Amino acid sequence: MAAARFYSIEDWEKFVDIKQELIKVKEQRRNLQQKLEALTEKLKLETEKREYSENEITKLGRLNMIGQLAAGLGHEIRNPMTTIRGFLQMLQSKTDLHTYKNYFELMIEELDRANLIITDYLSLAKDKPVELKRLCLNKLLDDLFPLMQADAYTQGKKCVFEPGKVMEFEMVSNEITQLVLNLARNGLEAMPLDGCLTIKTFMDDQNIVLSVKDEGKGISEEHLSKLGTPFFTTKENGTGLGLPMCYKIAAKHNAFIDVKTGSDGTTFFVRFPASKIGD
Ligand SMILES: Nc1ncnc2c1ncn2[C@@H]1O[C@H](COP(=O)(O)OP(=O)(O)OP(=O)(O)O)[C@@H](O)[C@H]1O
Ligand SMILES: [Mg+2]
Incomplete structure (x- = not known):
């Protein structure tokens, strides 16, 4: 690179001024670049957060729908189950069926378990006030x-x-x-x-x-x-x-x-x- 020539002291001072200005501008540019990068990163995070929230809202919407469906189904299934349980209990007490007593007990227990699962699902679906x-x-x-x-x-x-x-x-x-x-x-x-x-x-x-x-x-x-x-x-x-x-x-x-x-x-x-x- 050719060396700069200065014919007067004013020239030299001008050159120094310009050089200083240039350094300042570069510094400003670097700062702006950093700010831009930080803002871009923030924007990316905000966008991700928003997408996450939107996904959550969609999921919750689907859950509510499914909850209502499950509540309806659970309710309907319980009635025939109660009838079956009643008959099983009645048969269990018959002396001529005494050899199957264990089977009856198991069937009743399984029905009770199924009923408990439905109760749990219903309590979720209903969103009823619960004790915290x-x-x-x-x-x-x-x-x-x-x-x-x-x-x-x-x-x-x-x-x-x-x-x-x-x-x-x-x-x-x-x-x-x-x-x-x-x-x-x-x-x-x-x-x-x-x-x-x-x-x-x-x-x-x-x-x-x-x-x-x-x-x-x-x-x-x-x-x-x-x-x-x-x-x-x-x-x-x-x-x-x-x-x-x-x-x-x-x-x-x-x-x-x-x-x-x-x-x-x-x-x-x-x-x-x-x-x-x-x-
Ligand atoms: N820890 C895990 N590792 C790998 N895959 C998983 C894990 N947890 C969940 N999954 C995936 O998510 C799916 C849904 O899980 P979810 O618990 O809702 O239902 P499930 O386990 O399939 O059935 P269930 O209603 O009996 O729990 C799973 O089938 C499986 O593919
Ligand atoms: Mg599972």
Whole structure:
């Protein structure tokens, strides 16, 4: 590059001024570029948040519809079930059918179980006011853990619970129990033999977090977008109502469900706000 020649001191001063101006302009350009990048990133995040909310709203809409349908069906199915139960009870008491007493007991028990499931679904669908109690998630998980361990054991898998220090929050305990069991069951079902399911609780910002981590194969992009859609299932005997129930229960508790998935497994995070529900 040819060297600049200066014929007078004024020339030199002008050159320095221009050079300084140029440095300032460059600095400004860099600042503007940084601001632009930050704003672009913010816009991207906002767009993602909006898409997430829109998806959630669509899911909730579908859930409401399905809830109403389930409520109607459940109600209708209960009547014939009551009749069958009555006849079974009557037959059970007949002395000439005494050899089948155990069968009758089993049939009645199974009917009662089916009835209980319908009651649970109805209580979700109705959105009836339920009693919220300030409870500790760790206590609820401690009580549930033997059940989950037994479930894991019968499938040849393991289950561990790592409780963290978490605040109490207002919950409907049988709904949270249902949510935990559904997530744990999915995790167990996703794993091969010897897989280990890890359940943790911890605080993250102002949230009480429940995480359920499995060692399965993960969830594909295509399936990921369908999670929570009623009746979406990839299992031969699945109904596809487990996760929709979880999403509904989470929404009732002002909680959010996040999923992290990869080839080494999937983690479901349920974030409950520490502040009182309804605040
Ligand atoms: N932890 C997981 N790992 C891999 N896939 C999962 C996991 N959890 C859910 N899924 C996928 O999401 C689908 C829907 O789950 P959901 O619990 O709603 O229904 P389901 O388990 O198929 O049936 P059910 O009504 O008996 O729970 C599953 O069929 C499965 O494909
Ligand atoms: Mg399930």
